Amino acid sequence: MRDKIVAGNWKMNNTLDEGISLASEISNMVADEVMDDVKVVLCPPFIHLSSVSKIIEGTDKLYLGAQNCNDHTSGAYTGEISVDMLKSVGVQYVIIGHSERREYYGETNEFLMKKVDTALAAGLTPIFCCGESLEIREKGEHFDFVTNQLTESLFHLSADDFGKLVIAYEPIWAIGTGKTASKEQAQEMHEKLRAHIAGKYGEGVAEGISILYGGSCKPSNAAELFAQKDIDGGLIGGASLKSRDFVDIVKSF
Numbered sequence: 311m312r313d314k315i316v317a318g319n320w321k322m323n324n325t326l327d328e329g330i331s332l333a334s335e336i337s338n339m340v341a342d343e344v345m346d347d348v349k350v351v352l353c354p355p356f357i358h359l360s361s362v363s364k365i366i367e368g369t370d371k372l373y374l375g376a377q378n379c380n381d382h383t384s385g386a387y388t389g390e391i392s393v394d395m396l397k398s399v400g401v402q403y404v405i406i407g408h409s410e411r412r413e414y415y416g417e418t419n420e421f422l423m424k425k426v427d428t429a430l431a432a433g434l435t436p437i438f439c440c441g442e443s444l445e446i447r448e449k450g451e452h453f454d455f456v457t458n459q460l461t462e463s464l465f466h467l468s469a470d471d472f473g474k475l476v477i478a479y480e481p482i483w484a485i486g487t488g489k490t491a492s493k494e495q496a497q498e499m500h501e502k503l504r505a506h507i508a509g510k511y512g513e514g515v516a517e518g519i520s521i522l523y524g525g526s527c528k529p530s531n532a533a534e535l536f537a538q539k540d541i542d543g544g545l546i547g548g549a550s551l552k553s554r555d556f557v558d559i560v561k562s563f
């Protein structure tokens with residue numbers, strides 16, 4: 311059985327007080343309402359992590375994730391955050407390779423390989439993001455593009471390490487646009503990704519990997535997406551900032 315996971319990527323939103331309120335609301339709602347076996351990962355900004363960690367401590371479904379980490383373990387990298395710092399405040403997951411970081415901060419497949427290695431070596435679970443632009447999809451190159459993102463950043467890993475990852479497919483054209491991939495489009499890509507993983511690591515590893523969908527996922531479309539056989543949950547942006555919407559998505563399996 312693959313893990314069912316819903317992760318909320320708050321991006322650069324909320325002051326600390328607002329973040330504490332949001333995390334508290336989500337924590338209470340999840341405790342009261344979520345009966346399913348699902349892992350709920352909150353990925354607030356760095357400065358919220360320590361406070362959110364205390365809020366979710368002792369809960370059985372909530373986990374803490376960071377939105378980024380540095381590829382080095384320590385040293386003279388002004389303004390950066392290391393994996394050990396993240397672990398020291400209770401972080402278990404880290405988003406790596408989000409399209410916004412690829413686009414605005416020039417993160418390449420090759421560079422992301424180093425971040426994945428650093429995160430895994432520290433015992434963090436990378437949530438590795440992949441996804442194509444509209445232009446690439448319109449050219450019909452989306453399957454090659456996205457599978458290549460996995461090949462170039464992840465296929466140096468041992469099967470054992472690969473099995474520790476979570477993958478998130480986030481078509482760039484669906485992020486923050488209100489335009490979700492249809493359940494068929496999402497399932498088709500997830501199936502291709504799983505087959506690509508199986509080709510390298512075998513069916514056993516591929517079947518065990520959770521592949522999340524992200525891109526304008528909301529309460530009204532989460533259930534049909536999560537019902538697809540290769541979709542194991544979601545990476546949620548905008549809707550993760552509203553406790554009611556986020557928890558309704560968590561309840562959509």
Ligand code: 13P
Binds near residue numbers: 485486487546547
């Ligand atoms: P939206 O849910 O706002 O489209 O964002 C998706 C995303 O980028 C999550 O990482």
